[in-house]
Structures are given as structure tokens and as C-alpha cells.
Amino acid sequence: MLDDFFTRALIAGIGLALVTGPAGCFVVWRRLAYFGETIAHSALLGVAVAILLDVNFVFGILVCACAIVLVMFYLERSDTLPADTILGLLCHSSLAVGLVALAFFPNVRLNLHGLLFGDILGVSRFDLIVVWAGGAVALGVLWWLWRPLLAATVNVDLAAVAGLRPERTHLIFGFLVAAVIAVAIKIVGVLLIVALLVVPAATVRRFSTSPERMAVAATIVGVASVVGGLYSSATFDTPSGPSIVVTALVVFVITRILRPQQA
């Protein structure tokens, strides 16, 4: 069954959507969309790091993304620049440094298109293991972190008084987003990964009466977008990653038309 590239793509995409659903809700609640973009843009630098260390791309991207998270945390606390300026600085400078660094490896044939827009039809058995094992760990961390993270999202002081250590919680969630994005790059690419986090969560907000229900609903919409997107990409011979995002967008628009006012 796993010999079929389409089946592998489906399994990888569904595995990813199971994590991006709940993680994406926190990205929306905590206004971290640009944070996600920054992590994603650092992926090219991560690829350069991976080539330099001669390790798997996912590992290089993960290491680089975690480093970006740490730098961001440090700058936010020690610098007076506004958060989005810091993100803009890191986002585009890491992309530029990554492109320059890659130019030093002229012998490496790099699928830049695949990095930017994803290559879900090219996922290997190894990629499947990375997505599902990484996804299971990410979901486990999110489960364990749920109450402190939600409390810190509502109010940092309330969380701190209750002994829930919001600073530590924020940092762990930063690493979690970094890991999710590192794994997802292969599937939807640098430029589209944030859509997979944000669009399902934005779609289901109006239908949700509790944070937990919103996370489950976002996961369902995410999985449906992956399945619908892959089948439509096979039917209409369109690129797979973008087709998944377009499907998610179509779901968003339809729900907005069906239910125009806030629940």
C-alpha cells in the first residue's frame, strides 16, 4: 500500500494536519502568524546548515528554527524594538543568509521549488516516519502543555500566580511550532506552511464554543483540506501543496457565506 506515492502523500498530509489543527489554534489565539512565517523562512538557512553538517534536511531545519526561536526570545526581552520588527528582521535576514550560504555549495543540486512550495508527492517512507513520530511527540507535548499554555494565552500574570510558569511555556511552544514547521516544509513548503496553521483555525472560530472544540474542529477541517486538496490535485493535475491550501480557503469562504455572523 505504501508503494503508491499518492497513498504516502495522503498519510503524510493527514499526519501533519492532526498536529497543525490544535497548534494552529494557538497560533491564531496568540497572534503568532508572523512568528510562523519567520520560522518557515529560516528553513533555507537550515538546509545550508544540514548540508554543512551532512545531516538530513529536516534536522538542519529544526536546529536552525530552534536557534531562531531562542534569538527571538532574547531580543524580545532585551531590545526595545516592537515584536513584528524583530520578526521582520529575523525572517528576511535568515532567508537572505540562507540563500547566500547555499551559494557556497555549487555542487549541491537543490530542489528550491520543492522547498518553497512543498513536494508532498515525493514523500518517502522515511518522511512518513518523521511526520508521524514527530507528530505524535508534538501532540503529546501539546496535551501536557494545554492548561498552562491556555492560561498564559489569556493572561500571563494569572498563569504566573497559579505557578504555571508562562515564560517556560511560551518557549516550549516556540520550539513546538519550530518542529511542526520543520517537518511540514517537505509537504507544503516554506511559503505555504503558515496557511495550514492559520486557515483551518480561522475557519472554525465562529462555530466553536470552547478552546478544545475549536482545536478538534480545526483538525477536522485541516484533514479534510489535505484529502480534498490531494484528490483535486490528482483530478485537475494541479500542484499538490497549493491545492491543499486552496481547498482550505474554499472551506473558509463557504463557511463564511453559510454563517456570516459571529456565533
Place this chain on the structure above:
Amino acid sequence: MCLIGANGAGKTTCAKAVLGLIEISEGSIERAPSLEVGYVPQKLPFSPSLPLTVRRLMTLTGRFDDNVIDEALKSVGLDRLGDPPVTTLSGGELQRLLLARALAHRPDLLVLDEPDQGIDIAGADRLYNLIEQIRNDLGCGILLISHDLQRAMDVGDDVCVLVPYEHDVPTEDKARIPNSSSARTSASTP
């Protein structure tokens, strides 16, 4: 204990230092190791993207039985409210809900930061009656921040007045005003 003072005197800073939310540069804070603190912050802006209902907010920082939640909501008079989204509550209802949330933790010390802010006089009267009732029923210590001397005298057993540093220092030192440990403190009892 009631903490009053003008804007910028360091009331909130002082309370946050007591809560352990900020580091102090001078002096010391002694705290019983098992002290359970309930905190009602001055403002709590809710993000409209996060769906939270009244009962879900109650369990934000801890897991409680339904009857504990019911009891806490009842003690602040919100038991007939049902379970609406928190974004639909009025300012007074929200303050009482935050108070109920803190009470569910069965605090030894309750810290309230200007709970009457943005509430009309009738609502504030009800809130202060409630606070007095809680003190009598639960016997917990209360640290109440207010800018209203009259109310502070009515409610507080002890009233502590924080005087802004700026009244008696040259202007170049004004940058240090938010620092509570440099605010001069004088206490008086009613």
C-alpha cells in the same frame, strides 16, 4: 489591607512584587511556602479569537469539581448566568467572574487590583460588599488596591498609602517612579 495612592505611586507594582511577578531591587518579601494566592488583575482583555465561556474560564489555571465552580459562582451572584461567552459579559460581571475564579482556588490571600475600575457606583458598592462578605466567610487575607480613599477607609482594616517618588525628588530621577521600592511608604490605620 488596603493599598491606595495616586497614579504612578506604584500600587500595582507593589502588588505584583508581593505576587512574585516582578523582581524587587531593594527590600525583601517573606511568604509562607504553602500560601495559596488568588489574583484578580486590573484588566483582562480577551482576544475575540479565543472562544472562552464563563465555566471554562473558571478552570483556566486549575481543575475543579462542578460543585466547587457552582459554589464560587454563587458566592459572587453569577450562578444564574448560565454559560455565555466571556466577551458578552459587562464590566461588573467580568470582575465578579474573575473574583469567583480566584475564590475557586480557596486562597489564603486574595489580591485585587482596582476591582471597581470601569464599574458604576452601584456596581462598585455591590462589589465591595461582596469583598467584605468573602473576608468574613473565608477568613482569607485581602490585599486591595484602590485609588479611592473613602472606600479604602470603609473596607480596609489597615490602609497603606503609597506616595509617588516624584513629589520630593528632582526631575531627573523621575524615570525611577514606577519602582515601588523607591516609593516612600507611610501607613496609617483608620
